[in-house]
Amino acid sequence: MxxxxxxxxxxxxxxxxxxxxxxxxxxxxxxxxxxxxxxxxxxxxxxxxxxxxxxxxxxxxxxxxxxxxxxxxxxxxxxxxxxxxxxxAKLREIIDYLPTHAMDFDLEHLADATITVPTEMRPSAPLKEVLAVMEDAAHLRVFSHAFNDQSIDIVERRVQAGEQTFEGVFAESAIAAIAKTEALWKRFKSLAASPDASVRVRTDGVPLAATIADGTVVFLLRDGRGLVQASLASTDERVLEWAVETHDHYWRTAVPFDPDRYETAGSDDT
Structure with a gap:
């Protein structure tokens, strides 16, 4: 030695x-x-x-x-x-937020990944990176514990225009959160009802947020408080293979989206 x-x-x-x-x-x-x-x-x-x-x-x-x-x-x-x-060295700043326990590939495959972190001038930079990738995709697959209003707006608009196909599998808590806002819930149901979209719900949860936009995989990384700390985008073949396999696993272990389960009389429009 x-x-x-x-x-x-x-x-x-x-x-x-x-x-x-x-x-x-x-x-x-x-x-x-x-x-x-x-x-x-x-x-x-x-x-x-x-x-x-x-x-x-x-x-x-x-x-x-x-x-x-x-x-x-x-x-x-x-x-x-x-x-x-x-x-x-590249991953050091974000390693505490990276869900390595769920990533079945060597971190060396993230060598060429693009990492975006919030700055004082661009506090929403990580989310904007994810939204830009979603906007450009012809085929979009998502597995996540959250789905924000801007993502819903982009996907619902592009799917309804025939510009994108969508397969999303979400934690049940994510769907319940969307259902609390009437306007957002209406758009999400419109998306889910489109012939070019499929939505499933996983009662066991989804421990990370990942988007597969054609050949790019994007992770939106949050801290323990749920605040976005970074986005990480990769076109590595092994990362893409893992993401597709993981999406397929969550998809198989989820149930079809049924809006009636989440309808609430007390939804607000804020």
Whole structure:
């Protein structure tokens, strides 16, 4: 373990070492080419290459350098480590709100995700990101513990215009909340009654809020008080596969939406 940590430290102390080894793992390079890539001096490159030769991570062949099998192993491992650390740093701010317990995929698949957080100038930025994705989708699938008025407005309008198909599965608490506002309830029932929309209700609840808009998956992340803290959008194939499978699971374990169950005489119009 100590020897391995020493080698990690040896590489990590110099970005040029990492770059040179990664480049040589991809193919042959002369010292001059490596200098152009790294902007390192020839003296620095000489020390790096000598250190790598001593470790048998590279070999010198006809004026060019190339990684050995063990050199490629080290380069690939270092690349994976750096990628993991970059992803962790990206997710650090929102990890407390990310429902990782329900996500059956490695977080590395979120490396290229777009994260939007509220700012003083744009406090509603995360929700607007989700709404923009919903607005553009031809086929929209949602599984969620909430469904706000702006989302209902967009989906009901686009579905009724024949511009979108919709499959939504919601926690029973979400439907009950919508039913408390008469105008919103009317629009939601109109959406659910459309031939291009299907709505189901899950009595066991839905522990997260996710939208599948064509090939994009968007999570709306809330804190323990229910306040939106971020949105996260991903087009990664594994994330999309997981989202579709999860939607299908919630769909199969839900019941068709029946508005009569939620009609209340005391609904208001606020």
């Amino acid at each position: 100590d020897d391995a940590l020493s080698e990690v430290e040896f590489l990590a102390r110099s970005a040029n070492r990492v770059t040179v080894l990664q480049q040589l793992a991809r193919g042959r390079h002369t010292r001059g080419e490596l200098g152009d890539i790294t902007n390192a001096s020839q003296a620095t490159l000489g020390r790096i290459l000598d250190d790598f030769l001593d470790r048998s991570w590279i070999r010198h062949d006809d004026g060019e350098y190339i990684a050995t099998a063990t050199g490629r192993l080290v380069a690939d491992s270092m690349t994976d480590l750096l990628s993991s650390l970059e992803t962790e």
